Amino acid sequence: MQTPIDRTRLESLAHQETERFISANPTSRQLAQAARPHLLSGVPMHWMTDWGTPFPLFVDHARGVHFTDVDGHRYLDFCLGDTGAMFGHSPGPVAALVRELAERGYTTMLPTGNAARVGALLAERFGLPVWQFTTTATDANRSVLRWARALSGRSRILVFDGCYHGTVDDTFVRLTDREARHRPGLVGQVHDLTLHTRVVPFNDLSAVEAALADRTVACVITEPALTNIGMVLPDPGFIEGVRALTRETETYLVLDETHTISAGYHGWSGALGVVPDFLTLGKPVAGGLPAAVYGMSREVAKAAEAYLATKETGHSGMGTTLSANMFTVAAIRANLEQVMTRDAYWHMTATAAYLAERLEALFARLALPWCVTQIGARCEFQYCPVRPRTGVEAEAAMDDTLEGALHLYLLNRGILITPFHNMTLCCPETTHAHVDTLVDTLAEALEGLIA
Template structure:
């Protein structure tokens, strides 16, 4: 018996049946997968696209709102939504119009337009930080903010929480093991020891947080206000406020990354919980699915950044290179789409629709857990909810990871896919968007109920 309460043999019997069903149901995806393996590494344009629960990749033809359609003609209700890249639905009408409008007006020029000014004003009004920069991704934003933090504080060590997610910034690819900072398992091609300048500690551990900051070498704490990628882990009451107080006490900066948690409120957890960061980052949902990232800073940080730039310019006789920015950063297409997204898509009306549906979904998960007498729990945050294979909601990344049951998770996901429902891979998180309906939520609950009933009916499933 595993911690999930369901035997591995029953899970494998269940999963084998679903794999065969997928292969029979999706001949065009199977054919494309065979064709793709001759030209794409791993048969996909980015290798992790093969890490879903399906026996071969599911190939998509088109997506709109809360639904997408595969090449075999099946329609799916999408609760993954590009892992928040399409947080407000696939191809919202204002974004589709913005793409068409800008398509004939230039895509990238390395120069600003009026859209950039409007976006800066909208971001400042929404999130409370006065100054903004635009990047291509949240990974870029986090990487550049880290450079600024190190330059401003003249300290090198970055502090992160164990199990954090901040894109693919090298410095965050660490974990905490028995009080020591180590490389994340599976990290490929790492040439230098990340623990020299990165430190990882457990989430929700105030003593560990203060001990790490008290060493006096931390340039910044980079954190999500709630952990979202190792399974959802919520902060204990007052923990994020203590992060702010302790970073100030020890002369470190606070960087809040809301690329995922922006689903919580129109101003993110930052506004909802009054977190007052030095820097603030959002990535993939900010331009309606068009690649774009942003970071904002306080007035004090803007002053410090200007001093750093002036000194760098003097040291290099005006020919310095900051190590920040790509040619496509703040391109005209991204700026026009971000403006449309902020003005017309990422609205209070959208949140007023999304949040109650996510609460409905979380309540449904709890009912199923009780009905099937499972020792599982549910975590919810804004428009997100997740069921986890542990009796109590985890408080740290290590606790969330200990509750993983990859085979069970993937079997349940595949069952849902075979019946036209997609949830986020790698864990059991579901996201509601402005196009999600109550009927969609109820169908997910009913289908998961059916899956659990069939799985638990397998002989020996509860042994």
């Protein structure tokens, strides 16, 4: 839907904010130029240039809800590493542990005493009894797809249009004119992913039923709510319906809680009471350090151990040398015990609810036909009057030019929100005053754009 924004004013604002950014960040500009000859696109990860700035902003340090760039500007952070720092930058218990363990070793390829405790904590928190460790959520998702295929004897998987499961090749499939196609922008893909991946619209139980009917699908992998194409909430009963259909067709259900862990202490699935066969979780689980985990039911674990007994040692395609290293397993324990607490979630969720209320009031005052969606500590506004129910609807509501200008306006005034769409996160140190700063600054930008 076309937003009631004056496009001429928008173009002028984008130009002004670009010039302001260039003028205010000379050290970042120098570092970008110095990095260009030796880093692809001048950054350690090429997508770090996707913020819409004329050159990357280089960070000096971060703590709690703030970070400071190399030019000395301090920012209020509502991005929080796109969930990686969802509980704040350098959370105290994890930082203390890092200092304590700095001289006690990092990688041995052997378990430590912390491993058993972390397994028990994860089982208690998420309701699945058996766990494994990886380095990223992508690794965790790739591992569970392997397990699902190996244990079921089936080759296909089912995903939802607009899903996000890291960089797992199998999930980079979209629906275009009702046909499965490779996701635009997928680099270097050779094999036809659609031979083994089926894709259906989110919130369409009939489509799920049809896709599973021939019993050739090993697993359905999904986020409980779509979060990376704009937030799309499940209809009441949808996830429960998917769970029922997977049981009926003897298909595994994988819930990727890497983003929806913002929903609450037990994740979305725990709050809903849906128990999957596999659950994956990355990003925030070690307080911002690279680590991820995946859990499985007792039945799946029994089948997996029987499978392992029949194969040669190693060479499973799951895990890396650095997975479950001493450092990150200890960090996961500290994070679960002392950071990802019920009190932290209560504060984060209440603060995000206040943000949602303030955004809704702002859009009503300005007569902007936009909606607001909240998932616990996570909140997003979209340029459509009704919350989207599918990835297609969420994508249709996007306005890249408007989004880029608003993000840059906020950044130039010391506020960062998640790139790619208008998503925010509230950490345990985010206050109502911080929310007021964000919404009041956004209001200033919008008031100058409405015709």
